[in-house]
Amino acid sequence: MRRRGSSASSKRTWLIVVASVAALVLLGSAVWTSHGSGGDDSQAGASEVTGEPSHAQTRTSPNPTKTGRAKSRDTDPGVERRQYADRLALGRADAPVVMIEYADYRCPFCGLFSRDTLPKLKKEYIDTGKVRFEWRDMPIYGEQSENAAIAARAAGRQGKYWAYHNAVYDAAPERGHPTLGRATLVGFAKQVNVPDMAKFKRDLGSSKLARRVRADAEEARSIGASATPTFVIGQTAVPGAQPIKVFRKVIDDELTKAEGK
Numbered sequence: 001m002r003r004r005g006s007s008a009s010s011k012r013t014w015l016i017v018v019a020s021v022a023a024l025v026l027l028g029s030a031v032w033t034s035h036g037s038g039g040d041d042s043q044a045g046a047s048e049v050t051g052e053p054s055h056a057q058t059r060t061s062p063n064p065t066k067t068g069r070a071k072s073r074d075t076d077p078g079v080e081r082r083q084y085a086d087r088l089a090l091g092r093a094d095a096p097v098v099m100i101e102y103a104d105y106r107c108p109f110c111g112l113f114s115r116d117t118l119p120k121l122k123k124e125y126i127d128t129g130k131v132r133f134e135w136r137d138m139p140i141y142g143e144q145s146e147n148a149a150i151a152a153r154a155a156g157r158q159g160k161y162w163a164y165h166n167a168v169y170d171a172a173p174e175r176g177h178p179t180l181g182r183a184t185l186v187g188f189a190k191q192v193n194v195p196d197m198a199k200f201k202r203d204l205g206s207s208k209l210a211r212r213v214r215a216d217a218e219e220a221r222s223i224g225a226s227a228t229p230t231f232v233i234g235q236t237a238v239p240g241a242q243p244i245k246v247f248r249k250v251i252d253d254e255l256t257k258a259e260g261k
Helices: 021-027 108-126 143-156 161-170 182-191 197-203 207-222 244-259
Strands: 014-016 030-034 097-103 131-137 230-233 236-239
Touching: 097 108, 097 244, 108 131, 108 161, 108 244, 131 207, 143 161, 143 182, 143 197, 143 207, 161 182, 182 197, 230 244, 236 244
Parallel strands: 097 131
Antiparallel strands: 014 030, 030 236, 097 230, 230 236
């Protein structure tokens, strides 16, 4: 997120002002002020949705930093990461606006967003280079939620992150929390044709992947997110799986801000 005029002491802290859902629908956005520490959770490799690498992860960066992050027009990226090799991201790393989702694989409203809203936003904003979408794990429904997040990352190590991500949400009930035991998680890996199932099963116990999931959850707590899904679009907070018109309004407003800088 591009911000100016922040004092040095506030560079790495976030203060969230989350309006009520009713107010959000009426006003079109809830303002966040702040600046937070952006964790590094990217890994080398292709991120995919339909089996093809995303444009952001196959293009050559025009202005890469030493960490592989696209340069923005301001110096403080906030919690956005913009890393070209980030498997948990979609779209151009140098897109004008970054949209972050903090979510749980057992959250029914996260599933609703994934199935009904994200595909439309992807077509309208992500595929057209206007928005970068970055996923953050925020497991709040217990051990199975954390294990599912680890499993998705394990699939991502073999180029199947988004295929796995979508499979979990496509199979989820519209209400309630799905049961995501080990056998179910392995079943999703087989469904999306993870190449090396032995490696996938080993990676389910990876302490490194578990630490990355927990780092995302800590980032969510540090900015004040307490429920899933929570979104950060540019400098605007959007709590909950809102109607698509709300997301469009916020994105368009943030794009206008970005164009004015």
